[in-house]
Amino acid sequence: MERVSVVGNSGSGKTYFAKLLAQQMGCRHIELDTIFHQADWKSLEIEEFRAVVIEATENGPWVIDGNYRMVRDIVWANAETVIFLDVGFIKNTYRLVK
Secondary structure (H helix, E strand, C coil), X not given: CCEEEEEECCCCCHHHHHHHHHHHHCCEXXXXXXXHECHHHCECCHHHHHHHHHHXXXXXXXXXXXXXXXXXXXXXXXXXXXXXXXXXXXXXXXHHHC
């Protein structure tokens, strides 16, 4: 397993889990939120976002986290494994409120 995509609801622990997994695997962690949201929470244009994700996923190994439909085709085409974090409603809501 060299290229892993981690997906799940907001507050499910995607980034936390992906960072730990990348550490265990000894590879890069790619956070889609960090790529998409630039300074002052300005978003990249879709074409630019897709281009950056293509470049980021060309060379592995990596663990990537995020749920961006606009780049899902790129990420999943390059991933060997997709992990869905399915956290229960109460735990997920608690994490979001906290």
